[in-house]
Amino acid sequence: MENEITLHITDREGVTHTLAVPTDMNMNLMEVVRAYELAPEGTIGICGGMAMCASCQCYVLNDVELPEKSDEEEAMLSEANFVKDNSRLGCQIHITPEIAGLAVALAPEE
Amino acid sequence: MIQTDLLIIGAGPTGLFAVFEAGLLKIKCHLIDALPQIGGQLSELYPKKPIFDIPGYPEVLAGDLVTNLMEQIKQFQPGFTLGEKAEHIEKLEDGSFIVTTDAGTQHHAKAIAIAGGLGSFEPRKPVLENLEFYENKGVEYFVKNPEKFRDKKVVIAGGGDSALDWSIFLANVAEEVTLIHRRNEFRGALDSVEKVQELKNLGKIKLITPAEVAQLHGAEKLEAITIDENGSQRNIVCDYLIPLFGLTPKLGPIANWGLEIEKNAIKVNNALDYQTNIKGIYAIGDVNTYPGKLKLILCGFHEATLMCQSVYQILNPGKKYVMKYTTVSGIDGFDGSRKEAEKAVVKAID
Numbered sequence: 001m002e003n004e005i006t007l008h009i010t011d012r013e014g015v016t017h018t019l020a021v022p023t024d025m026n027m028n029l030m031e032v033v034r035a036y037e038l039a040p041e042g043t044i045g046i047c048g049g050m051a052m053c054a055s056c057q058c059y060v061l062n063d064v065e066l067p068e069k070s071d072e073e074e075a076m077l078s079e080a081n082f083v084k085d086n087s088r089l090g091c092q093i094h095i096t097p098e099i100a101g102l103a104v105a106l107a108p109e110e
Numbered sequence: 111m112i113q114t115d116l117l118i119i120g121a122g123p124t125g126l127f128a129v130f131e132a133g134l135l136k137i138k139c140h141l142i143d144a145l146p147q148i149g150g151q152l153s154e155l156y157p158k159k160p161i162f163d164i165p166g167y168p169e170v171l172a173g174d175l176v177t178n179l180m181e182q183i184k185q186f187q188p189g190f191t192l193g194e195k196a197e198h199i200e201k202l203e204d205g206s207f208i209v210t211t212d213a214g215t216q217h218h219a220k221a222i223a224i225a226g227g228l229g230s231f232e233p234r235k236p237v238l239e240n241l242e243f244y245e246n247k248g249v250e251y252f253v254k255n256p257e258k259f260r261d262k263k264v265v266i267a268g269g270g271d272s273a274l275d276w277s278i279f280l281a282n283v284a285e286e287v288t289l290i291h292r293r294n295e296f297r298g299a300l301d302s303v304e305k306v307q308e309l310k311n312l313g314k315i316k317l318i319t320p321a322e323v324a325q326l327h328g329a330e331k332l333e334a335i336t337i338d339e340n341g342s343q344r345n346i347v348c349d350y351l352i353p354l355f356g357l358t359p360k361l362g363p364i365a366n367w368g369l370e371i372e373k374n375a376i377k378v379n380n381a382l383d384y385q386t387n388i389k390g391i392y393a394i395g396d397v398n399t400y401p402g403k404l405k406l407i408l409c410g411f412h413e414a415t416l417m418c419q420s421v422y423q424i425l426n427p428g429k430k431y432v433m434k435y436t437t438v439s440g441i442d443g444f445d446g447s448r449k450e451a452e453k454a455v456v457k458a459i460d
Contacts, residue, residue, distance in 0.1 A: 042374025047155060052155045053358060
């Protein structure tokens with residue numbers, strides 16, 4: 001469909017969800033997880049999407065190119081737990097046509 | 111023991127505004143907050159960020175909103191217990207409550223409003239085996255009394271302002287300060303970064319980057335740590351490890367108060383007066399949940415207002431109350447001050 005991309009999100013139980021996600025709703029990946037209730041409310045997006053907590057941390061599983069990390073995102077990922085080389089904060093990944101096909105897995109709850 | 115009518119747990123925007131609405135009803139308030147300053151996440155997380163959805167303010171910095179709220183409630187003389195976490199609650203036979211903090215401060219109140227937001231801010235703990243065993247036996251998350259570290263070997267882990275600032279401070283107190291960070295880049299005030307560089311050059315701070323703490327050692331208390339530096343491990347002898355990885359909110363002890371919890375929030379009675387399943391305990395702002403809940407500051411203000419009307423009925427059973435407009439009735443502060451609209455004069459003009 002127009003203005004929709006497919007994303008593959010693996011929840012904390014290891015179940016992968018393939019979703020058609022709108023690109024014209026000004027959403028980010030953390031909000032997608034909340035909207036589709038892929039993680040219990042209160043365990044994701046706690047700071048509201050300001051890169052100030054790491055509750056939306058996820059691991060990027062394929063080579064879809066993402067925008068560079070901001071200083072804020074780098075700083076948070078340098079303090080959070082369970083960080084790997086492919087860690088990103090979901091709230092900093094905007095849902096745009098360029099990230100179609102992205103596959104991520106949610107990091108464990110801190 | 112601190113005595114008050116309404117004890118508010120959480121001094122964020124919702125808790126602060128509740129003092130105003132309570133004050134209009136002559137209800138005296140006291141607030142507890144785990145942070146050492148008022149304002150909750152507005153002060154702790156984003157004081158310099160603008161908020162655009164406060165009615166009447168096209169744009170206001172979070173920190174300024176807190177300052178204004180404090181200005182708005184000051185004539186109602188709220189009391190504060192700051193830097194202490196509400197830990198234990200006891201309901202007395204007469205329906206009143208005693209709330210005790212982790213520092214042992216006791217508060218007696220006729221009603222409780224939990225305005226705890228995301229929960230209390232607690233240090234983010236690294237994932238390490240036997241971490242709990244070493245807490246207070248060498249692993250410290252705060253520097254409360256720097257003298258404790260005099261002539262000791264201290265390892266600080268972290269890359270933000272508090273890791274930099276405490277490394278600088280303890281460089282002149284401790285026998286040895288080692289600063290470990292996962293990356294080569296530090297994020298902090300420029301002069302702090304430069305000062306650490308200078309102390310490193312002088313040999314007063316040992317800097318190890320990129321590296322992570324991997325293991326803790328010691329029979330009775332912390333004696334050494336293993337660090338992982340680019341995949342190779344080595345031990346560092348130390349008396350203290352201070353992990354400074356920022357703060358993260360946790361619902362904390364309130365979760366064990368017998369309140370109904372749903373979606374990591376406190377369930378309330380569907381927007382009637384935001385009372386919980388325990389009579390006399392209310393939950394307002396981001397900490398509560400009910401069908402249609404929105405976690406917005408302006409919704410917290412509304413919830414605080416309705417909650418105060420209900421608390422009035424607990425404090426004054428059977429008494430009739432008519433809601434008054436501040437424009438008509440003015441505000442009588444508990445400090446004897448009075449604010450009111452200027453009266454129009456009735457006078458003939460010659």
